[in-house]
Amino acid sequence: MKYLVIIILLITSGTLWAQSSWKAPDKAQKQLSPLVFDEDMAQQGRQLYSRSCASCHGTVSKNNYAIMIPAPGDPASEGFQNQTDGSLFYKIQKGKGAMPAFEDVYGTDEIWAMVAYFRSFNKNYEQQLMQLDGVEKFNFKTAVAYDFNIDKLVVKVTSDDKFVENVEVAAFVKGMFGNLALGKAKTNTKGIAYFDVDADMPGDTKGNLNFYVKVNKNYSYAKSTVALKVTEPNIPVAVTEGRHLWSPNKDAPIWLIITFWGVVFGIWGAIFYIIFTLFRLKKYKAD
Amino acid sequence: MKTDTTYKDLSPEKIENDLLQTVNWSRSHKLWMTALTIGLVVCLYFYYTQLRDGLGVTGMNDYVSWGIYISNFVFFVATSLIGMLISSVLGLLKVKWITPIARIAEMIAVAFAFVAGLVIIIDMGRPDRLHHVFVYGRIQSPILWDVVVVTTYVMLSLLLLYIPLIPDLAICAKKEGLLPKLQRRIYKALSLGWANTPAQFKIIKNGIRMLAVLIIPVALGIHTVTSWLFAMTLRSGWDSPIFGPYFVSGAFVTGCASVIILMYVFRKQYKLDHYLTDRHFNLMGKLLVLVSLVYVYFNINEIIVPAYKLREAEAGHILDLLVGRESVMFWIVQVGGLIIPFLLLLLKPMRKPGPAALISLIVVIGAWFKRYLIVIPVQLQPYLPIQNVPDSYSHYMPTWPEIWITVASFIMVIMIITLLAKLFPIISIWELQEETEKNQQS
Numbered sequence: 001m002k003y004l005v006i007i008i009l010l011i012t013s014g015t016l017w018a019q020s021s022w023k024a025p026d027k028a029q030k031q032l033s034p035l036v037f038d039e040d041m042a043q044q045g046r047q048l049y050s051r052s053c054a055s056c057h058g059t060v061s062k063n064n065y066a067i068m069i070p071a072p073g074d075p076a077s078e079g080f081q082n083q084t085d086g087s088l089f090y091k092i093q094k095g096k097g098a099m100p101a102f103e104d105v106y107g108t109d110e111i112w113a114m115v116a117y118f119r120s121f122n123k124n125y126e127q128q129l130m131q132l133d134g135v136e137k138f139n140f141k142t143a144v145a146y147d148f149n150i151d152k153l154v155v156k157v158t159s160d161d162k163f164v165e166n167v168e169v170a171a172f173v174k175g176m177f178g179n180l181a182l183g184k185a186k187t188n189t190k191g192i193a194y195f196d197v198d199a200d201m202p203g204d205t206k207g208n209l210n211f212y213v214k215v216n217k218n219y220s221y222a223k224s225t226v227a228l229k230v231t232e233p234n235i236p237v238a239v240t241e242g243r244h245l246w247s248p249n250k251d252a253p254i255w256l257i258i259t260f261w262g263v264v265f266g267i268w269g270a271i272f273y274i275i276f277t278l279f280r281l282k283k284y285k286a287d
Numbered sequence: 288m289k290t291d292t293t294y295k296d297l298s299p300e301k302i303e304n305d306l307l308q309t310v311n312w313s314r315s316h317k318l319w320m321t322a323l324t325i326g327l328v329v330c331l332y333f334y335y336t337q338l339r340d341g342l343g344v345t346g347m348n349d350y351v352s353w354g355i356y357i358s359n360f361v362f363f364v365a366t367s368l369i370g371m372l373i374s375s376v377l378g379l380l381k382v383k384w385i386t387p388i389a390r391i392a393e394m395i396a397v398a399f400a401f402v403a404g405l406v407i408i409i410d411m412g413r414p415d416r417l418h419h420v421f422v423y424g425r426i427q428s429p430i431l432w433d434v435v436v437v438t439t440y441v442m443l444s445l446l447l448l449y450i451p452l453i454p455d456l457a458i459c460a461k462k463e464g465l466l467p468k469l470q471r472r473i474y475k476a477l478s479l480g481w482a483n484t485p486a487q488f489k490i491i492k493n494g495i496r497m498l499a500v501l502i503i504p505v506a507l508g509i510h511t512v513t514s515w516l517f518a519m520t521l522r523s524g525w526d527s528p529i530f531g532p533y534f535v536s537g538a539f540v541t542g543c544a545s546v547i548i549l550m551y552v553f554r555k556q557y558k559l560d561h562y563l564t565d566r567h568f569n570l571m572g573k574l575l576v577l578v579s580l581v582y583v584y585f586n587i588n589e590i591i592v593p594a595y596k597l598r599e600a601e602a603g604h605i606l607d608l609l610v611g612r613e614s615v616m617f618w619i620v621q622v623g624g625l626i627i628p629f630l631l632l633l634l635k636p637m638r639k640p641g642p643a644a645l646i647s648l649i650v651v652i653g654a655w656f657k658r659y660l661i662v663i664p665v666q667l668q669p670y671l672p673i674q675n676v677p678d679s680y681s682h683y684m685p686t687w688p689e690i691w692i693t694v695a696s697f698i699m700v701i702m703i704i705t706l707l708a709k710l711f712p713i714i715s716i717w718e719l720q721e722e723t724e725k726n727q728q729s
Contacts, residue, residue, distance in 0.1 A: 245427045246427070247427070248425065249423075249424070249425040249426060249427075252425065252426050252427050253427075256426060256427060257426065260426050260432070264435060264439075267439055267501060267505060268439070270497065270501055271439075271442060271443065271446065271501075273497075274446060274450075274494045274497055274498060275446070277490050277493065277494055278450070278453075278479055278490070278491075278494065279479070280490060281453070281479045281480055281481060281487050281490055281491070282479060282480035284482075284484050284486035284487045284490070285480050285482045285484065285487075286482065286484065
């Protein structure tokens with residue numbers, strides 16, 4: 001009991017101490033995310049978080065972070081949420097004591113994605129956007145097609161009906177559990193970026209692949225999802241379909257049914273035959 | 288030159304009288320059965336608590352879900368296999384000396400196989416759902432095969448006990464005075480109009496021969512399928528292709544030893560020295576040495592092949608047995624219950640009835656614990672480590688109710704054998720008479 005009290009005191013004091021003593025520099029605090037926090041970004045942040053942070057910070061909003069001094073804290077807690085975006089960004093980048101620095105591990109977009117993930121637990125949060133005066137702005141539009149001659153995905157990027165040259169496009173194929181990256185490519189002088197696609201990739205029941213493309217330059221941003229018929233229709237076959245050892249009884253393999261019942265009937269047939277002969281004993285009572 | 292008289296020197300009348308003396312309802316027998324019944328009732332009280340409170344009264348848990356009930360089941364099935372070896376294999380090979388032993392072996396087979404079936408029901412948390420095995424069973428599952436093959440084996444063993452008994456039943460039916468009238472009537476009905484005619488002999492001899500052939504694959508099947516209950520899983524330690532022959536060879540060891548023990552008890556109890564002679568003990572002792580050697584051979588294979596490689600998944604289990612928490616029991620069972628007994632049996636004086644029976648008793652006890660070692664430790668070494676569970680889950684200890692319920696199964700076996708021995712001649716009268724007649728003609 002005594003120890004428990006001491007540990008609790010240590011943990012709480014550790015938490016208090018951590019919150020009061022770790023401050024990002026003023027300049028860092030004012031930093032803003034160039035990207036708008038949205039569901040996609042939070043989703044990306046969630047994946048990174050579970051890979052690199054959950055071991056110490058626990059499941060977000062469950063307050064099950066590791067027992068350490070100072071305490072790592074739960075990213076959904078007020079301790080985190082009351083800080084500015086820039087402060088969180090700075091702390092993840094630089095680290096302190098037991099909190100590792102992720103500067104060299106993750107790019108800035110990925111760190112912002114984690115901040116976006118943390119913010120997705122805060123209903124009252126409203127993102128403070130960057131002042132974009134004086135920066136070239138785009139009104140991106142993408143057109144996506146598939147070129148069967150070269151087995152490539154073709155993405156054309158325009159802004160106000162003009163090709164946009166030298167802009168980075170990222171393309172993915174949407175899967176059941178995540179997105180499969182096809183890669184990143186820059187648009188050429190015609191505003192077109194190409195991506196290799198493995199034509200054997202399994203599509204949906206109609207043969208569609210769901211492509212997902214993102215365009216990003218100078219804080220201007222666009223994304224779109226297009227289903228294109230690229231592969232043969234893919235009719236999924238359940239592993240339970242057909243006759244297998246793991247099927248229900250009615251779908252037992254034929255060889256097993258024949259062997260099993262063959263043996264059972266064979267042996268019980270013989271047993272009944274022997275019993276039957278015994279009833280003939282009476283007939284031979286006298287020679 | 289013979290110093291001992293054996294049944295071969297006796298007259299058919301003497302044989303008949305000697306062997307019929309056991310068929311009666313003596314006072315001592317009634318006392319013995321009463322004692323057994325009281326014991327059984329006491330043990331069944333614990334089964335009642337298990338029915339009432341569920342399998343929680345046993346020591347089984349999430350990891351060890353097969354405890355001593357299942358290892359006891361394996362032991363019973365194993366012991367019952369001896370019926371096949373003696374009356375069928377040796378019978379078909381025309382080995383003569385087994386004639387007075389065959390029925391004893393068959394009684395063991397019937398009693399153990401029958402109770403083995405009950406033991407499985409004891410292991411069920413909801414025995415009222417027994418029929419689900421048949422209604423929802425899948426023929427892909429070795430458990431269903433086991434149910435079928437055990438039933439078939441009980442049936443075959445019963446027939447193999449009954450058919451050679453028919454001529455003796457006719458003899459018993461004629462035995463006036465000692466037996467109640469109703470009982471003799473039943474014998475008469477069961478003897479199916481037996482009148483010692485050559486045509487009748489032909490029918491039962493054909494039947495016996497067919498059964499003898501039929502029971503070989505079924506008996507191999509019953510214990511191979513029992514081994515498959517383990518070997519068909521992916522668990523390290525059970526996932527072994529030699530499990531079938533390993534089980535079968537082990538079965539003959541406990542079976543031979545049980546026959547020797549029962550022979551000794553009958554010989555002492557009913558003064559059957561002329562029938563179950565020193566020679567029989569000598570030969571059964573040699574048979575026990577032979578089957579033990581085969582079993583030792585399989586044991587070496589079963590241990591040394593994984594122990595040499597010590598693959599990660601198997602290492603835990605093998606080291607548990609060799610040097611870990613099960614090592615004391617393991618070495619006592621292997622050395623004390625198998626190796627020393629068979630080395631001793633190599634010496635002729637040790638194959639005299641008394642020493643042979645004592646050694647056999649040790650072998651049988653060792654064999655029971657051997658089944659424990661096969662069934663339980665493996666479950667404590669799953670592929671996914673045991674963690675974040677109550678500490679009690681990481682070991683297994685049978686509880687008292689569990690132990691008493693297991694004792695009940697032994698009491699039932701003894702009761703069945705006692706009843707059979709009191710209802711029917713333990714040694715086939717007509718077969719001995721036939722043999723002595725041939726003997727005296729030549």
